[in-house]
Amino acid sequence: MYSRFFPKPALAYTLVCALAGALISDTIYAYPLFGPRLSSQLGYTKLEANVVAAxxxxxxxxxxxxxxxxxxxYGPRYSALSGALLLFCSFAGLAALYVGQLFTTSFVMAVSLLLLLGIGTAAVQEAAFTSVARNFPPSVRGTMLGLLYMFFSLSGLFYSGISARWFASSQSEDRTYDFLRVLALITGFGTLAATTGLKWHSWAADEDVDVTKATGTA
Incomplete structure (x- = not known):
């Protein structure tokens, strides 16, 4: 099994980094975990809250x-680095906006930060998908891309678990600010770590990794 899917260890590391990037970067689905409290704290109307969410x-x-x-x-690594920076700045900015450290509660500011969040997510997605699509041979490429899609889909569940376990807010205690700061750290530094494996391997592109020879099958 190992030799079929990963003829070279570097390919396995690239897949692990792509899956990690997928799991931590698709933060659009994490918005319901902090969005309602953010809108309430900043006094947004329902229309403004919906625009921010969109x-x-x-x-x-x-x-x-x-x-x-x-x-x-320029390759996937630069896209992932850009995504890490944008995700970190977006969540750090939302945390600061939430507690008034930006000296404004502007609806436009919230929209701008969410736009950056979406762009950062897209940058990491592009890096992860191209790293997998260009490195794996056609015989297993669909399987690897399907696995990557699954991890993107699990991102919301991942952050829901973190929120429920450590940052559940109540009427007497609001943990939204802490949650946003943790999101900044996870998405920023987690994606930064994943960039070490998000790359195009020249041998994979040139040789197309002959899986039949790697497994010794006819």
């Missing part, structure tokens, strides 16, 4: 084509 998806989907082109030009 801003993350807008940033994600509108930036995908451009980030895809940049990834093709």
């Amino acid at each position: 801003a993350g998806n807008v940033g994600l989907f509108l930036s995908e084509p451009l980030l895809g082109a940049l990834t093709d030009q």
Whole structure:
């Protein structure tokens, strides 16, 4: 099994980093965990709260084509590094906005930070998907991409578990600020660590990793 899917150990490490990046970066689905309290704390109307919530998806989907082109030009590592920076700044900014450290409760500021969040998520997605798609041979590429999609889908569950276990807020205690700071650290430094394996292996691209020879099958 190992030799079939991972003819070289570096390929296994790339997959692990791509899966880790997928799990921690798809933070759009984490918005319901802090969004309602954020809107309430800052006094946003229902319309403003909905626009803020939608801003993350807008940033994600509108930036995908451009980030895809940049990834093709400069490689996945630079995209992932950019995503790590944007995710960290976005959550750190939301935490500061929540407690008034930005000296404003501006609805426009919240929208801007969520746009950055969406763009950062898209950057890491592009890095993860291209690292897997370009490195794995056609015989297992679909399996690896399916695994990657699964980890992106599990991101919301991952953050829900963290929130429920350590940052559940109550009427007497609000842990939203702490949760946002932890999100900044996880997404920023976690993605930064994942960049060590997000790359295109020249031998994989040139040789297409002959899996039949690697497994000794006909």
